[in-house]
Amino acid sequence: MIQLIFVGFVGVATLLFVLLLFSILGKPPGEEVRQRMEQYLVETEMAAEQYHDPDEDEKEPIEVNDDDYLKETRGGGGGAKKILANMGTIITPKGMALRIADQLAKADIPLKANEFVAIQFLAIMIGLIVAMGLLKNLLLAVVFAFAGYFVPLIWVSYVKGQRVAAFNAQILDTLVMLANGLKAGYSFLQSLEMVSRETLPPMGKELKRVLKENSLGINLEDTLMALNLRVESEDWDLVTTVVLIQRQVGGNLAEILEKIGYTIRQRMKIKGDIQTKTAQAKISGLLVGLLPILLGVAIFAINPGFIMKLFTFQYGMFRGWFVVVAGAIWEGLGMYIINQIVDIEV
Numbered sequence: 001m002i003q004l005i006f007v008g009f010v011g012v013a014t015l016l017f018v019l020l021l022f023s024i025l026g027k028p029p030g031e032e033v034r035q036r037m038e039q040y041l042v043e044t045e046m047a048a049e050q051y052h053d054p055d056e057d058e059k060e061p062i063e064v065n066d067d068d069y070l071k072e073t074r075g076g077g078g079g080a081k082k083i084l085a086n087m088g089t090i091i092t093p094k095g096m097a098l099r100i101a102d103q104l105a106k107a108d109i110p111l112k113a114n115e116f117v118a119i120q121f122l123a124i125m126i127g128l129i130v131a132m133g134l135l136k137n138l139l140l141a142v143v144f145a146f147a148g149y150f151v152p153l154i155w156v157s158y159v160k161g162q163r164v165a166a167f168n169a170q171i172l173d174t175l176v177m178l179a180n181g182l183k184a185g186y187s188f189l190q191s192l193e194m195v196s197r198e199t200l201p202p203m204g205k206e207l208k209r210v211l212k213e214n215s216l217g218i219n220l221e222d223t224l225m226a227l228n229l230r231v232e233s234e235d236w237d238l239v240t241t242v243v244l245i246q247r248q249v250g251g252n253l254a255e256i257l258e259k260i261g262y263t264i265r266q267r268m269k270i271k272g273d274i275q276t277k278t279a280q281a282k283i284s285g286l287l288v289g290l291l292p293i294l295l296g297v298a299i300f301a302i303n304p305g306f307i308m309k310l311f312t313f314q315y316g317m318f319r320g321w322f323v324v325v326a327g328a329i330w331e332g333l334g335m336y337i338i339n340q341i342v343d344i345e346v
Contacts, residue, residue, distance in 0.1 A: 106163075209227070289331055
């Protein structure tokens with residue numbers, strides 16, 4: 001049975017490889033230029049669709065194809081990326097591609113959605129081939145397949161979190177520079193331009209994108225809200241809200257930004273105090289959650305036959321591994337509840 005499954009996966013992989021060869025070698029002359037022109041048109045249409053003027057809702061909307069995110073390019077276009085892109089286009093549903101492209105953009109990862117899905121597919125296939133072809137173990141094949149699917153997603157989530165943390169760390173300095181620029185007589189846009197030149201990524205890169213979108217005719221309010229959606233930062237959400245209100249009702253923006261900076265500084269101080277006081281509870285929850293796993297590994301090292309009864313025991317419809325699954329579920333639920341208790345929002 002395992003051999004048949006292995007042959008089936010090898011056949012699917014061979015078919016995809018042949019399709020990739022036809023898609024790469026069958027490109028007409030000038031394809032690179034045509035793709036760049038299509039990318040420029042797609043980006044323009046996406047910007048116009050996402051940041052339309054509310055007063056122009058009665059006008060005919062711009063049609064944007066669902067493949068826009070598939071055509072979106074970030075980073076270089078080497079041979080390996082072409083192979084990944086062609087493979088991902090074959091196996092990536094449009095709806096999933098939209099969601100993945102959004103997460104990749106928020107993490108600032110230079111991959112297209114179909115390239116990312118192709119990486120997941122290759123990771124799953126390699127894991128299955130190693131587990132069933134070399135080790136001939138169906139259980140390991142399932143584990144490797146799940147790892148090949150979820151590990152890239154976890155990596156994207158981690159990179160996204162690191163980027164948001166780096167962005168938050170630059171907010172206070174950005175507010176100080178904006179306030180000083182306004183006091184010096186600069187306009188808000190001029191202050192943003194100055195900060196974008198003097199600040200390192202990700203803040204500088206995001207502010208440059210705001211200015212570029214505004215120069216293309218998009219309202220500044222819409223570009224700031226789009227930035228807020230990209231970074232998903234609670235502190236920057238406060239800054240955006242205050243700036244939008246000030247542009248509607250007026251006021252001394254430099255003084256407002258200084259007060260916002262003070263508020264954010266106090267929030268960061270309170271968050272630090274909370275993290276210090278809840279660190280013991282978090283470590284305790286982690287140790288309690290890992291204790292059964294570590295104990296099981298220790299028993300397996302001392303007496304493998306004893307611990308393997310959990311996986312080989314049978315009594316009617318009951319199987320020993322039912323206990324392992326139930327224990328893993330309750331362990332995960334317990335760790336989740338502990339994290340929710342000690343996760344205090346400010």
